[in-house]
Structure formats: structure tokens, C-alpha cells
Amino acid sequence: MRVTLNASAEQAKRLVALQAAFAQVCNALAPLVQQNRMWNRVTLHHLAYRSLREQFPQMGSQMVCNAIYSVSRTARLVFQHPASPFHLSRYQGKPLPTLHFSDRCPVYFDRHTLSVKDGALSMYTLDGRMRFLLSVSEEDERSFREKKLREIVLSRKKDGAFELVFWFGDALEEEAARAPLAPPGQIPDYVKVEAAA
Known part of the structure; x- marks a missing residue:
């Protein structure tokens, strides 16, 4: 479901400020992915969550978790997709x-940082x-009431x-909900892949 915000x-x-701050957290995590050749979400969380919270105190704890998810998800697309030029x-x-x-990178939310009830949407921002x-x-x-909200x-x-794009799905649709925002193998325009120095 797509909803344009008025x-x-x-x-x-x-x-715009939230989007820029979210990108900063993602960019602080990206070198860890590069140096360790690792992008598993749980492992990244254990390695980086505490230091990211200290480095970016203005970001809520759950938004830091969402940035970790974003980096993990994007790295999977860039480094693991068979059609990626950076496989x-x-x-x-x-x-x-x-x-x-x-x-301009996308910002990921979850049920803790965004809620919808009775036609009203409430979402986290920096302030x-x-x-x-x-x-x-x-x-x-x-x-919103009956389906599992995936993303x-x-x-x-x-x-x-x-x-805002809402991805709903049950257990059988879980893989479809993980489909990348870009066509298969295409690197999203919000991320640059920079050669190691």
C-alpha cells in the first residue's frame, strides 16, 4: 500500500532532516560491513548498536535498529544478488x-516508530x-488490523x-515482502558503491 503524505x-x-540523519547512521555502519565482509542483521546489531547509539544520541534506539536493517538489506542486494555487478x-x-x-535514502519504520489508528498516522521524527x-x-x-505488517x-x-509504502504479508508471503525496492540486480539510486582506497 502506497500513501503520499500531505x-x-x-x-x-x-x-528531510530525519532522512539525512538516517543516512548518517547508515554511512557510519557501512565501513564495518566493508571491513568485515559481513552484513547479517543480527551480527551487525551485536557489533555496532551500542557505538551507533553513542555516536547518534539524537536517533531513537529503534531507529538505529532500523538503520542496521537498512544497511543489512542493501548490502545483501549489492553483494549477494546474482545479477549485481558488485557480487x-x-x-x-x-x-x-x-x-x-x-x-535521500529510504527510512525504515516499524510498529514502534510508526502507527496507524482510526485514519491517523503517528511517526517518529528527530524532534x-x-x-x-x-x-x-x-x-x-x-x-492494518488483520494482516502482519512486514515493512x-x-x-x-x-x-x-x-x-510511505506498507508491505503486508503472512508467513507464506514473507519472501515477497523482502523484494528490493529496485528491480532485481539493479543498485538503488540512493546508494553509491565506492571502490576501496
Whole structure:
């Protein structure tokens, strides 16, 4: 389900700031991925969570977890997808390139950082919760109540508008919910893959 947010100029400014801060956390984690050739989400969490929380105290604890998820997910796409030009097999005995996330990278949310109830959306920002009214169909409202919410992604479209994408699914649809935002093997435009120095 895709929802374009009707953000005021002030709200848009806060979302731009959140997106930039999220990218900073991702970029602080990316060298660890490169140096250790590792992007397992749980392992990254154990290695980096505490230091990221100290380095970025303005980010909520759950948003740091979401940034770790974002880096893990993107690294899987870049280094493991068979069609990726940066597949791990090309770097036998050579250092991996480093991922660099732009300030327009998507921001991942979860049930702790974003909620929808009775047509109202409440989401985490760097300076407190922000609220939006949602006009969703009865069927979409039912999805929020009855289906498992797998992923929530905030991105900025080319025209500057912010859009939320909600991925719903049950256990049988779990793999589909993990589909990358870019076509298979294509590196998303919000991440640069930089050769090791």
C-alpha cells in the first residue's frame, strides 16, 4: 500500500532532516560491513548498536535498529544478488567496496516508530512524533488490523513529496515482502558503491 503524505513545509523539513540523519547512521555502519565482509542483521546489531547509539544520541534506539536493517538489506542486494555487478564473487582476495547512502535514502519504520489508528498516522521524527490524517479505504484499514505488517518505508519522490509504502504479508508471503525496492540486480539510486582506497 502506497500513501503520499500531505506534508506542510514545516513537516517536510522535519522529514528531510530525519532522512539525512538516517543516512548518517547508515554511512557510519557501512565501513564495518566493508571491513568485515559481513552484513547479517543480527551480527551487525551485536557489533555496532551500542557505538551507533553513542555516536547518534539524537536517533531513537529503534531507529538505529532500523538503520542496521537498512544497511543489512542493501548490502545483501549489492553483494549477494546474482545479477549485481558488485557480487561478492568478484572480490576474491580483494577488499569490498564501501556503500555510501545519500541523504535521500529510504527510512525504515516499524510498529514502534510508526502507527496507524482510526485514519491517523503517528511517526517518529528527530524532534518528536509527527501526525498525519490518512484517507485509506476500508480494505486498507482492515489490512492494518488483520494482516502482519512486514515493512514500512518512507521515501522522497522526485517532486519532493514524501511517500510511505506498507508491505503486508503472512508467513507464506514473507519472501515477497523482502523484494528490493529496485528491480532485481539493479543498485538503488540512493546508494553509491565506492571502490576501496
